Amino acid sequence: MGTPGTSIRYRTDNKTYRLQTGQTPIVRPPLYNEYGLDNFPNGMNAVVAVISYTGYDMDDAMILNKSAHERGFAHGTIYKTKVIRLDENERTNKARSKSARAINKLFGFAPDSFVSAATRSKLDSDGLPHIGAKVTEGDPLCASHNVTYDPAKTSSVAYINNDGVTQLHKYKDSEVAYVEEVRLLGAESGAEPCQSLSIKLRIPRSPVIGDKFSSRHGQKGVCSQKWPAIDMPFSESGIIPDIIINPHAFPSRMTIGMFVESLAGKAGALHGLAQDSSPWRFTEQDTAGDYFGEQLRLAGYNHHGNEPMYSGITGREFAADIYQGVVFYQRLRHMVNDKFQVRTTGPVTQLTGQPIKGRAKGGGIRVGEMERDALLAHGCAFLLQDRLMGCSDYRREWVCKGCGSFLSTQPTVWGGALGGRRGKGTGVVRCRRCARKLADVIEEGSEVGIGEEWEDGSGEKWVGGEDTTIVAIPGVLRYLDVELSAMGVRMRFNVGP
Template identity: 70%
Template sequence: TVVAEKINFWRFISHFRMVHRGSFFAQLKTTTVRKLLPESWGFLCPVHTPDGSPCGLLNHLAHKCKIATKSVDTKAIPGLISQLGVTEAPSASVEDSVVVMLDGRILGFCSPQQARVIGDTLRYWKVEGTHGVPAELEIGYIPNSNGGQYPGLYMFSQAARMYRPVKYLPLEKEDFVGPFEQPFMSIACTEPEIISGDSTHVEFDPTNILSILANQTPFSDFNQSPRNMYQCQMGKQTMGTPGTALKYRTDNKSYRLQTGQTPVVRPPLYNEYGLDNFPNGTNAVVAVISYTGYDMDDAMIINKSAHERGFGHGTVYKTKKIDLAEDNGGRRGRGGNVKKLFGFAPGGLVRAQWRATLDDDGLIAVGMKVKEGDIIAASHTVTKDPITGEYVNRDGITHLHKYKEHEEAFVEEIKMLGTDTGGDEPCQMLSIRLRIPRSPVIGDKFSSRHGQKGVCSQKWPAMDMPFSESGIQPDVIINPHAFPSRMTIGMFVESLAGKAGCLHGVAQDSTPFKFKDKAGETAVEYFGHQLKRAGFNYYGNEPMYSGITGQELGADIYMGVVYYQRLRHMVNDKFQVRTTGPVTALTGQPIKGRAKGGGIRVGEMERDSLIAHGTAFLLQDRLMNCSDYQKAWICRGCGSFLSAQPTVNQYGHRKGVNASNVRCRRCSTKATGSEPRSDTWEDGRGDKFVGGSDVTVVAVPGVLRYLDVELAAMGVKMKFDITP
């Protein structure tokens, strides 16, 4: 079972096209189950699958693939095949009789040559729509082979089958084929690939093999395959528009992009699926230039003025619930157990500071800004009067409910929720919808539609941004080094197409496999001529001027319009800070976990990096001082932590453990009674000892003492050398 998350609409529709092989296959060491096979062509998308452990196991249906939901009427089939020469028993005169089956039921036998003719004839009638052959019937002819599948003519008509449309060449009409018959058919990908006398079908469009999301990647045929896979994953993590009924939804957490736009460069499928109702990003003017040094390693510089105008501005909506029945420690039942009500206690004390944020009903006002520790609701205890049946408060005490999150938020909506039983009990649950504005900050993640992800490294003032001769300043600056190794040429083409589309006021078609490599039919020529007609450089380059000095830059800069997505990975959800906080009881080291105020582990690789950097003394700070620093008593003689023990003061009960009353039990000897009283010491059980005074205090990691104890339990002694 998968929860249909509505992070954005792309993720939502992907859930309903998802196909998983099952958790059993995820454990297999073999890669056979993950491979692309001929029968999956056009049924499962080769691009829309995750990278990593679920690769090839978690697939998505191609956008033209359909699932048969009901069985089709096949009562005419037995009569038709008997007319075509199928006999109920295999003929003795034919050496190699092959079986003819319908949904696993044997209808008869015939020769292999007859089986091919029968299959072709049934297919012709099927596409033609005559003789009662249903259009969704799957007709799989398997020829004789050496070690291949068992030969025969197999037909399938039941539900739960995949099928897809292709063009049947003899009739130039639509034919539905299934995954069983496809490997034994000759289907050409494009019209020029049709082989006369061999090809029986041709694809309607080469993009039919791709899923809905993979089809949204513009010019994906120009990109390296892994980049298209990354985009399919990142498109589902975008802060977009999760739905049109956002006002009425109460999801635990939802993301929304406030400034969504329709892309200038998009395939016709974008309109076919109505994705304009759910905008997923923003058209940005992008310059490819190494400027300021803040754009290294996939970082991107955002124009501060574009940011102030709302570029990438998003909102997070959270829903908090206050359940009075849970506060009682009990569960809501069928009447009679209401022990609390929302509101101020009648006749009780109501402070002015409570009134500042709460309305008369004891609930926070809509539109209020709340921060950690603010009061969001008030309640009071009640008992039911047996005579009047009313709920009465007897103690006059108002209980307060506070906002516990660290981040400031605005109250968007308040709902009082009744019981599931629909009785006339007072409402016991309060639902508060909070709105958290999230403007892009340094460290927030963005990506283009080509798997080119990056983080915002700086919001650069517009006055210092480079500008073109026409006065255009880029919204986003990315580093040229993002392209050579990744080979996302589709992003260059999108930049050209977006620029041309903006200048001419048209939406550009970005369907893959549309352009060819022949002269006069390339993407560069198509969009370059449009740019030239608008008075811009044929190749999309422009002379630009430094925003700092005003001088023309030494090289022309590639600048165009690219659709950028803001991803849901934000610094405000991920940053982790700790000075002091909770520690593990066993070792004294900080706990892990952002929610619990834990620390970040300095592991083996970080340790090696510090040593390699020549800052080895930092290890003492990271691994001891800031982790589990402890002061411990140790004996200089035997070098053990475990034998040092406090003594009982013979002259009084002064508190504190110091050098005068800590001794080593192992290095001491039992007192005989003849020793001076000042030289003897007593443990807590009344035994007296002499010696063992050579102890000192050392600073050690707490886990070292824990290790010493663990080894001692197994009979292994640790000895330490103590030097001043």
């Protein structure tokens, strides 16, 4: 996030990310000034302590000082522009000649139409939103009504409302926004009434747990806590870091530049200097560490950049000195508010009955083979079943214990026990495959009346095939059964007693 341009006020991008509290970096190359980048701030000078503090800085997580956050550290805004078109067939209309172009809708409330007072209070009398108004999901963004053209009248009253109905165009996003700007987009000729509206919305994005930050050395991390300042470590002069990062982020990545920047930033802050970050300015004999270390020494600090610090929780001094300095940090556009996903039940695919993909559509997060293996390794059998069945394509199916197949269509005989049609039938679910013609049973002379007999559509009488039960299965298992049977392969399930 940063300052993407000089004319933000006049822009109508679909989406823009903006940083509100940008600063000029203490450590910078000469080109930074030459390009005038101070007009486009894109980060903040943060006091950074490199220390493994509470465990909340594990694995590229970083702890944000809550007071720094409250002072406005890394505060950002997203601007979104929504265009509302009254004429949905604008293209086809444009293709026609101008004279034939039909205008059948106008912005604003229909005269004498009923609109609740609550809705009216959310829009101005012209049917457009108030500048600065807060909009939440489902709030109206503007109103429009149907009209007919009366050629006999003059232009201002030529459009007459015909049905007394006001249509509301609603804000569909789930996030709270504020109306920044409303633009009426002029019609082609200029004489015709406006047919589209551009509404710029402002969405405040103060940093929250889960938002991403980075130094200019690619040391990116996610905020894991906004730690109260009183519980943060502090130095002898009482300085509390804005950010805590874990020392384990350095050995494997070898971002030595960040240490140098930390040192230079600290010395620059103490002396009021803008430090030059051009590469190759130093040699093995004349090192950056010595140069900035000397500046630190002159300011009364340890020339290595370490300093004694005290635990904000116990108040006792740490056994080791802590490397603390000033590093320019950037806010990245990956924010948890755009990414979080949660679901119990929701939309499913027709074919399998499993949850659909996609955050926007309210889908689920896939528990793949690796996740399954992890759950297995932890012995979390019930959790595993809940993911793979309960919250997925759980289904109950009739199965025949005799032949081990799913009952294909619904029960052979609808009965009261199933809550189906009354009267005919016994209420027993039977397997057609295992049922026998009553005539055959009698001819053979074997026992008659294994169950009650029933009649099929052709008038034939059947008996038996009632050794069925209900099993809980994943819906795709049934789908697999169907696909295999389409290829002439039968699946047989041995269902226990």
